[in-house]
Amino acid sequence: MRGPARAPAGWVSAAFLTSTALTAGFVAAYITTDSPQLEGLLLGLALAALAAGLVLWAMHLLPSGTYVEERPPMAPPEEDDDAFQDDLHRGGQETPGILRRTLGLAVLGLGAAAVVPLRGLLPGSLGPSTALRRTAWGRGVRMMTSEGKPVRADDLEPGTALTVFPQAPEPADDATAVLIRLRPADLEAASSGAAGSAGLVAYSKLCTHAGCPVGLYEQTTRQLFCPCHQSVFDVLDRARPIAGPAARRLPQLPVSVDAEGYVQADGGFDGQVGPTYWRRG
Amino acid sequence: MITRRVVRWADRRLGFASLARSGLNKVFPDHWSFMMGEIALYSFVYLVLSGTFLAFFFDASEAKTVYRGSYAPLNGSEVSAAYSSAVHLSYDVRLGLLMRQSHHWAALLFTGAIVVHLARIFFTGAFRRPREVNWIVGVTLLLLAFVNGFAGYSLPDDLLSGTGLRVANGIMLSIPVVGQWVALLIFGGEFPGQHILPRLFIAHVLLVPGLIAALIAVHMAILVRQKHSQFPGPGRTETTVVGSRMWPGYAVKSIGLMAAVFSLCLLLGGLVQINPVWLWGPFEPGSATGPAQPDWYVGWVDGALRLYPPWEPHLFGWRLPNLFLPAVVLPGLTFVAMYLYPFVEPLFTRDREEHQLLERPRDRPVRMGLGVMAFTFYGLLLLSFSLDVVTRYTGWPVTVLVLVFRVVVLVVPLLTGLAAYVLAKALRDSDAARFTELPWSAVRGTVRRRSRSPKEPPTTASPVAGVAAEHLPVESGPVP
């Protein structure tokens, strides 16, 4: 509450004048430039000068001192409390219990009327368990890139990966898959079931931990790495998680190359896609 | 002259003179730590003001549109209206980026100030009777601030926050029995759907801020009714409040503080980049970016997700999802513990008296130990959200860091809690005025002494300064 010496009113006025000048500068900057840095600096400093002026004023010029105020206890005296309780329960004696109970029932009914329509937040008749189990993949569905271009088997060099979607007008989130072309050397190391034709293997791109796209493919270690919480999946061992918090392997999508050289799915994913939800098994 | 006439004119019609007088004359304790809540309050005011500006330009819709503006790498690209309007705000609207960035910095200040304020309340025992209700209001405000921050940074529909929404969806899915319904009802379908952004928008600009504003009003009303608590000292008893008058001194100082908070928001908003959504890119299913983290107030949950082992046990044939314990149970228990604390502590201290005088943290070594343990635990969880960035710059493998932090997060809080307990006890039982003056002998003595009856915190006028209540200037005025 005190500075080393009493600051004269001059300092306070100077602070307010500085603030005014800076605000004028801000307005000029707003009109003439488009620099967020200038705008923020000038307006920020204008407010800082205002703050300084106000604080100096309060601390050095305004009446201060130690004042004492009485503080009565929170709880009122017994008589007041009793009188309040009596007022509150006025008319209670004359009210039969059945009135209270049926009113309670009516209120419960209104509550249900408010809660049940929340079902409408989910449009459509498809329940969650069906929606979550299905993706757009199926036998013969062709793969496309996010730009809508169909994928040919020889678009992929050995050792590279590509994000693919089922051929549809819009890329669908739960169907996102990563298509990998394994090098010939890796095909021997891969466990059975991996690598359909032409060394191609496809897994769901949604991490089984929290659903982030497992976007990082490391070609030398043949691992898929998730940027969110650092789960690592072994591409050569059916995308089994080998590090990080993911507990399930990435579901695999069986793939083949059709007669014209385009890559297509041979069925749906062989496991639950995305973060685990409460279910049997 | 003019002010007098205006006030008189209004008073003659509304009759507020006596009410206003008691307000103007209100005595407010001066301790600096009592202004922490005001930092949060003024950050909230700034959020509302800057948010109003943003709401005039932001379009919370997932409908596709073509961005045409001065950010060349996006020009002509088809993106959601939300993302397009966010980039438009950043590049094509004067003051737009300043408002966006200062709004986001203000949110970090808001949540940070609430936590600091909560710590002060906790360590000084201000939550004890009669202030348990206000503690509950305050913890609710903390929860709402966290929720609104998450909703806010998810609105621009960029790749980073979209990834966060994905994780939130996964967390909802992980709730046993009802998880699938919760996730699909809130999102209006499978992720991402078309509905989540407009819903988040209404929550972020109307529902949650409305609730926050109402609860702040309740918080302040209770404070005015009960009067502010204060530290023991000359003239300070359980039945007095000692400090400055609200008007003009305290009010002008407080307005100055508001100007300082606004100043910081604007300086940060103009000079330090935050959430550059044009760099992250629009959210697209199947795209990823690293590093990927939420804001800090959700970051401790993210840290828990990274450290939690890959366990998915089976319960009676049902699979318990991995995310449930770290992302639902842990935060749930955290808030339940916070809500219940003022009712649990008296069971052990057997102190159910009304308290207007605060305790110094050292007066309650157990509470000190528990509090430091809790803050260390959540602080370490928060730190864990940055492990992939730590890896990037140190070269230590992230799997090793995760293993180390799993141990650290469980062991270090116990150590810091114990240390805090011992030091507080030593400080309390010694004559040292401050922590820096505490000699090692006192600490050794405390450790050796097995049990000792707890000293009562001072409740009457302290003999230290020797000034009795009667010798302080007393203004006779209406006592509300």
Add this chain to the structure above:
Amino acid sequence: MTARTRRRLTPAAMLLTVIGGGVVLGQVALAETPAPSPTPAPTATPSLSADALRGKQLYGSSCASCHGQQGGGTQRGPTLVGVGRASTDFYLSTGRMPLKQEEGQAERGKPAFSRPDIDALVAYVDTFGGGGPGIPSVSGGDLAQGRSLYLQNCAGCHSSGGVGYAQVGGRTAPSILSSTPEQVAEAVRVGPGLMPQFSDRALDQGELDAVTTYVEQLQRPIDRGGWRLGRLGPVAETAVGFVGVALMLLVIRRLGTRAP
């Protein structure tokens, strides 16, 4: 052989046969590994250009110990046969080769050779044969398309801001903010180290130009929002936010009183 000849295979003859056989075998063996001296054997190799000759000199002193005399590879370094000009140029111009330390990932650094010397080495290594990706051409491309392609294909590893990101096992996908457009294009076509390779079927020339153009855009020194905090996102923003809270605490410390 007649009975008479067989009787004449004396120990001396045996010895002569053995020595003679050894000499012949030795000549064959020596002819496989070319002489370490810079002067080419007159009959064994085809004629090299001046560039490649200079490259051979440099190669012998700086590269052969790990990559073998004809790029065949050794225990310490992989084979260079068929890596392609793009790969050689990339590794040399980014200073990743010669390796400064044996362990760990090759780090970007100051190139050990001048541009003419790099060209020489590229020409020489190319003579090992094999036909890997040639040096890609680079020109301006569609910025918006480049942004989209970068975010889909590159941001996951190199981060949206181009500052790089961690990979498994302590390795990193490095920052691309110091790379020239040529180096970016080479890396895309080669797929060095952990990085997957993108052939022109995956990214055609126009798309590659778009990506390099966008990377150049990312390399502009000023970010519109101010101090970019390393483009690290919420981790750095949290730190600054906490500093802001601390600043406000200092302010109220000055405004209020200390304990009585």
